[in-house]
Amino acid sequence: MSKHSAPANPSRRQFMLTATLASGALLVGCATSSKPVATYVPGSDDKLVSEAQLNAYIRIDRNGKVYVAIARSEMGQGVHTSLPLLVAEELGCRWEDVTIEDAPIDGEFANLVAASLMLPFRPDDKGVLVSMGRWSTDNFARMMKLIMTGGSTSVRGAWLPMRSAGATARELMKQAAANRWGLAVAGLSVADGKVVAPDGRTLAFAELLDDAVKLTPPSEVALKQPGQFKLLGKSMPRKDLPAKVQGKAVYGIDVQLPNMLVATLRMNPELGGKLGSFDASAASKAPGVHKVLELPALNGATAGVAVIADSYWQAKTAVESIDIKWQSGPLANIDNAAMYAYLQKELNESSGFTYHSAGDSKRDPAQGDKVLRATFRAPLLAHATMEPMNTTALVTDDGVEVWSPTQMQGFAAKVAASVAGVSSSQVKLHTTLLGGGFGRRLDVDFIAQAVFLAKQMPGRPVKLIWSREEDTRHDFYRPAAVAEYTAHLDSRGQLQYLALKSASPSIGHQQLNRLGFPAMGPDKTMVEGGYDLPYQVPNMRFAGVNADIGVPVGYWRSVGHSFQAFFLEAWMDELAHAAGRDSAEFRLALLQDQPRYRAVLQLALDKAGYGQPLPAGRAHGIALAESFGSIVAQVAEVSLNADKSIRVHRVVSAIDCGFVLQPDTVVQQVEGSVIFGLSAALYGDIEIKKGQVQQSSFNDYQLLKMADTPKIEVHLVPSAEAPGGVGEPGVPPVAPAVANALFRLTGQRLHSLPLRVA
Amino acid sequence: MKLTINGKPVAVRAEPNTPLLWVLRDELGLLGTKFGCGIAACGACTVLVDGEAIRSCVMPVSAIEGKAITTIEGLANETLHPLQRAWLQVQAPQCGYCQSGMLMASAALLQKNANPSDQDIDDNITNICRCGTYPRVRAAIHLAAKNGGGKV
Known part of the structure; x- marks a missing residue:
């Protein structure tokens, strides 16, 4: 390494x-x-x-x-x-x-492209404002x-x-x-x-x-x-x-160094709660234990207690044995109901920031127009990387050396320097392989903790490993969101007006705060997947309300698209039905000037056999979404089990991601995205009670398994355009495609995730 | 305590109730077996004990004294196991973290059932993969079965 x-x-x-x-x-x-x-x-x-x-x-x-x-x-x-x-x-x-x-x-x-993702432009925006924006984010990215x-x-x-x-x-x-x-x-x-x-x-x-x-x-x-x-x-x-395939790949958790110690921790189960007192006397004397320490709230982590020992199991046994008195913090009275009520209240009371508008953005319905409204909701979600959070650090007189499965090298090094009390030039950072990232490892809380612990053991490397329970309960969650869509359909079934107001916390603001920076202004990730839609509608308004009740949130595979694409694409289906038109035809008609989108949607429809008869009890649902520079359309084939649980039989994806460097890798990423998206659509729901996350591991935070996995097909649109992203764009259309199939099966319009048929 | 791991006798000092996973990883340096959850829910820690797939994160080391343990490091002989070859042929892993466990669970399946059906795979491969490699893992198991993977 x-x-x-x-x-x-x-x-x-x-x-x-x-x-x-x-x-x-x-x-x-x-x-x-x-x-x-x-x-x-x-x-x-x-x-x-x-x-x-x-x-x-x-x-x-x-x-x-x-x-x-x-x-x-x-x-x-x-x-x-x-x-x-x-x-x-x-x-x-x-x-x-x-x-x-x-x-x-x-x-x-x-990463100049990642920095540019902060800019609230739509895919088709060009010109001097975009250039100026890119210039400033390029400079920001290089400087930081x-x-x-x-x-x-x-x-x-x-x-x-x-x-x-x-x-x-x-x-x-x-x-x-x-x-x-x-x-x-x-x-x-x-x-x-x-x-x-x-x-x-x-x-x-x-x-x-x-x-x-x-x-x-x-x-x-x-x-x-x-x-x-x-x-x-x-x-x-x-x-x-x-x-x-040989067990030889070295992830963060596999770092082995001479003289190394292993640490694990318990944080206050209440997010942002404090440490009261604890009795370390018995744990300190447990076999293999070197130190029992108070762990401060570093870079967004919740305060807790850590044990440093010769091996993980010794540290784990010792830390579990400690009697800890926790103290409540600002989220002590927060549960899911309070969180959704707060989002709804902010949605009702604030006009929000307008990220995109067209025509008459506050249009009054014309005579004969059908006015449609719906409120959508998305839950908190955990990342659940298979490799729990971990980092190894060594603090010596010369500085600090860090081995970490991080997605955030620049800030990892800064934070390591700051916690160790050394200059940036005294930090040496090694990036190991990551056992999954999905955005969780863009935060550096666990790196700060490892360096903090290593500082107490100068000259000896300390590997901090979180338990699965800590990993699940102390994530930076995909934000919950509440949004309202309004639409006007004229008497000919033409979409005349489309408006979104969506309330969710700004991930960008929270993360900047965690890194020690002030934050303000709009954050387009709240409404991405909505305001940047490809459909041509004469009158539109897309607004986002920053509503942050303090639950820690972070970047999660496809970020805002992960819920906004559900809201938009489920809504488009609903509008098509209200207009008495076919779901695909309705969309294609709004994509007259968008040949790439049309081609992608058409390819998915053709490959899936959309419109052709299916076995009894099955239906197709479709969705289309652009994110991270690539366009993906999906057709899901779905049925309902006797207990009303959802069975997805087949998902056909088409992707235009520009020039394809590694076709098989693109297929792999889209396959994985479909499965990731299905875990969220069918099961994903983090619940908070009294500020504490109720889920703790894979037994109560369910993920898709082999037996639940549908047949997945991925079709690539040949292209000579510059490459688009492929790690995330397959995720957003999954939930709406399944939801739209469920409507055809049941007549129920599901406006909340995860999808539950009544 | 004396164990037999990948055909070799080893002596371990760990407390008898230490899970096999942590003996393998922290004491013996066999790092291919992964920690995922610690409650036998994900299968990242799967190893073979007398040919049976077990989740080593909840197996006290004292319970397997005298039994033959195979970890991912012992799956290949001179050449890669047919499952490992099939895994590479279909390019199954993504992040790869769960794949040792997937391979060991699949090896146990093929030993019992040289030509598993899709249903057999659904019933036996209950490991969790967050990257979503299931379709390729399924294809790789079928491919390895075709190449005689169950006979090894």
């Missing part, structure tokens, strides 16, 4: 590389502006000491091995394959020669070192920079070979890690390193066209899987 890590905090101009590199290697960097730049300084004697810009992605050693710096977390979505593939494609090396390594914490690796994995951004963000990095290195190799042979660059080509001359002579990259580092890299390079790709578009086997 750490073997190939670049220094965590190299200075901008002095990028001294590790031993491997100092003995002769080549660094190529490229600016995220897609104009590659690199500098090299040859060293004394025959060794080369490299100096390059910090956005260096590529290192090549004398054996021809290519090391690609990765600044995104592998949490199952395949970035440890798709990102280096971008480099290898343009570089022209052998795929088996590519190895990945942690990128340093530097603004050059900031917003290195993170989320928002289905990894491939979208890497598409140009990492290909440019590969292409720059390729051009240097060609120039070096051209000089050696006395030939023109134009006639040379690259294949399998070698430069090839027109007469068939070859020079391996490894033989050209010394020459290449003396060259000035090109200021601009030509990237391949999709038709020229040799690796992209082919479904290369994922590099992370052989270790994963």
Whole structure:
């Protein structure tokens, strides 16, 4: 894990590389502006000491091995394959020669696309405001070192920079070979890690390193066209899987270090509650126990007690034995009913922020119009990653070293420095594999706790592992929401007006507060999946009310889309029915100028056999949603069991995610998204009583299992457009597709999640 | 206490009521077996005890003294187990965290039933995967069965 890590905090101009590199290697960097730049300084004697810009992605050693710096977390979505593939494609090396390594914490690796997701623009918004917005979020992201994995951004963000990095290195190799042979660059080509001359002579990259580092890299390079790709578009086997089928993959929980101790904790079961007193005397004397400690409320975590011991089971047994007196906090009187009542009250009393409007945004119904209204509701949801929260930290006189399954490297390092009381330059962060992320690991509470505990044991690594119960009860939940849709249908069944007002807490504000920043202003994640709809309606208004009662909320796979797409797509179905029109025809008619959406919906309908007879007792439901740059349509085939529980037999998805790097990975992600979405649609419901989450583990927070899983088909729309995201866009349409099928089966319009047939 | 793990005798010092999972992980350094829930609800910790799939997070180590334990580290011999090969062929894992348990539960199934039906798979593979690899796990079990995975 750490073997190939670049220094965590190299200075901008002095990028001294590790031993491997100092003995002769080549660094190529490229600016995220897609104009590659690199500098090299040859060293004394025959060794080369490299100096390059910090956005260096590529290192090549004398054996021809290519090391690609990765600044995104592998949490199952395949970035440890798709990102280096971008480099290898343009570089022209052998795929088996590519190895990945942690990128340093530097603004050059900031996630600019994720930062841009804060901007309240719709997919079709263009122009100067969008450019200015992007300029400011780009700068913000670089300045804050917003290195993170989320928002289905990894491939979208890497598409140009990492290909440019590969292409720059390729051009240097060609120039070096051209000089050696006395030939023109134009006639040379690259294949399998070698430069090839027109007469068939070859020079391996490894033989050209010394020459290449003396060259000035090109200021601009030509990237391949999709038709020229040799690796992209082919479904290369994922590099992370052989270790994963042999039990050899190293997740955060698997970090093993000499002299390491293991800790676990109990937090006040009441969210945000306080620690009163506790009696540590017996636990302190329990076998293997080193320390029993009060754990303060760090970065959004609830206060609690931790035990540090030789092993997890000793720590766990000891912490369970402690008699703890908890004290109530601000959420002591909050339960689900109070939370929904508060959301409803805020919805009624506030006009909210208007995220999008068109035509007469406060239209009065015309004579003969049908006026329709409905109130929708979505519950709190847990992330329930299979790997519970954990992090390992080592505090020494030199600083702090952290091994963490994090999605949030930049802030993880900042928080580690702050808790350890050292400067950022004294933090070394290693990202392990993640046993699921889904947004939970964008928060850094468990990292702060691990560093806090390690600080009490200087010189000894401490691995903090949460129990499943703590993980379930102390999540940052997908927000609950209450929303009202209004619509006017004219006498010809045409949709004349569509208005949404939705109340939910701002995740962005809460998370900024947890990281120590003030927060204000609109947060489009409250209404995304609604205000950015593709349908052409003459008069529209989409408003969001920030209503935060204090229950901790966080980013959850597909964020606002996870509930807004349910509200909108269930509502569109209802409108189609009220207009006496077919669900698909009604939507297609509102997508006259949206050929990509039409094509995706049509493909899903065709593949599912929409409109054709189904076995008795089954019905189709459809939904369409764009999120994170990709469009997904789904057709669900559903029946009802005798006990009125819901059986989903088949889900057909069509996705347009632009150019597809790894077709099989896209299929994998959509398959997984359908299952993730079904767990939420059918079961997901976190309940709070007296400020305490009532669910605790997989026995009472139910997730889909093999036997509940429908037949899932995924169809890709061929495209040469720039890639869209694929980790999340398959989630939003699932719930409405199932709900719409249930209406056809039962006549009941279900406006709340999870779906329950009366 | 003496155990036989992946064919090798080992001595362990842990307290007798320590779950096998934590003996494997913290004392023996066999980290392929995962902690998911601690209440036998998810199956991430599945290992074989005398060929039966058990959830090691709730199995006191004292209860399996003298029995043959196989963990994910012992599933392959010289070459990968047919299930592991099938897993790679269909590219089953995503995050991969639950996959050791899925593989061990599937190995136990194939030992008893060399050609399981979909219904057999539904009944026996009750492990939880949050990434949603179920369709590929099912396909991989069928593929391994076709390739003689039950005979190993």
